[in-house]
Each structure stands twice: as structure tokens, then as C-alpha cells.
Amino acid sequence: MRLTKTTFWGAALLLACGAAMAEITVTDDDGNSEVIYDVGKLHVAPGAQITYDYCTACHSEMIIAQQGQTREGWDEILVWMVEDMGMGEIVEEDRDLILDYLATYYNPDRPHFPQN
Ligand code: HEC
Numbered sequence: 001m002r003l004t005k006t007t008f009w010g011a012a013l014l015l016a017c018g019a020a021m022a023e024i025t026v027t028d029d030d031g032n033s034e035v036i037y038d039v040g041k042l043h044v045a046p047g048a049q050i051t052y053d054y055c056t057a058c059h060s061e062m063i064i065a066q067q068g069q070t071r072e073g074w075d076e077i078l079v080w081m082v083e084d085m086g087m088g089e090i091v092e093e094d095r096d097l098i099l100d101y102l103a104t105y106y107n108p109d110r111p112h113f114p115q116n
Contacts, residue, residue: 065114
């Protein structure tokens with residue numbers, strides 16, 4: 001890792017908080033990549049961090065991990081979160097990333113259904 005001022009203070013802050021998480025960059029087969037620092041129990045893959053950041057403001061990520069939906073199903077859930085649950089509008093670009101992540105890793109085959 002290149003030690004820039006920001007990463008230095010970021011690392012210092014993490015250590016100060018006693019957090020065990022370290023930043024890692026993940027890349028999938030399509031070449032999408034994302035820096036992951038904390039995604040709780042979500043499957044680590046590109047899109048996990050943005051999903052975690054947007055979706056755990058009100059509830060645990062376990063609520064998400066226990067679901068298995070198609071992209072359309074997730075799309076409806078996102079509409080529901082925004083229209084009825086008080087979630088702020090999600091920027092289109094971010095929304096696509098979240099939907100891609102959810103439909104890939106939390107689809108009806110439930111490849112990452114939580115075990116505990
Ligand atoms: C502003 C608060 C808020 C945010 C942000 C939010 N949710 Fe929710 N979500 C809720 C509430 C409240 C419930 C409980 C609804 C209920 O069970 O009646 C819920 C429930 C759910 C459920 C469970 C539905 C079910 O059938 O039990 C899923 C799945 C879900 N949210 C997904 C998401 C995803 C994905 C995101 C991020 C894109 C997200 N939520 C962001 C408030 C929020």
C-alpha cells in the first residue's frame with residue numbers, strides 16, 4: 001500500500017478505535033473493483049461496501065443477507081425502502097452498483113445465505 005497522508009491517518013484512526021478491519025481492494029471477473037473496509041457479514045466482493053454503507057443506516061445487513069431476490073425483486077425492495085421506509089433517494093450510478101451486487105450475491109439461489 002502506498003502510504004499517503006490520508007491512508008496514514010485512516011490507519012491511525014482504525015488502530016485508535018481498536019478495529020481489526022483492514023482495507024482491501026477486491027476485483028471481480030468483470031474487472032470491477034472496490035475498496036472494502038467494513039461490510040459486516042456481507043459477502044466480500046465489489047459492490048459490498050457501497051451496499052453496506054447505504055443499507056445499514058437503519059437495520060442490520062443480516063436483513064439483506066437473508067433475502068434471495070432477482071434484480072427486479074431487489075429493485076422493488078429499493079423502491080419500497082425509499083418510498084415507505086424513509087430512505088433518501090439513491091444516486092442512479094450507486095443504485096446500479098447496489099443492484100448488481102445484490103442480484104449477483106443475494107439472488108434466489110441464496111449462494112451466501114448466512115450460516116449463523
Ligand atoms: C431509512 C431507513 C432504511 C434504509 C436506509 C434501508 N432500509 Fe431496509 N428496511 C427499513 C425498515 C424500517 C424495514 C422494516 C420493514 C418491515 O419489516 O416492515 C426494512 C426492511 C428491509 C428488508 C426486509 C424486508 C422483509 O421482507 O422482511 C430488506 C430486504 C431491506 N430492508 C433491504 C434494504 C436494502 C437493500 C437497503 C439499501 C439499499 C435498505 N434496506 C436500506 C428501513 C431502511
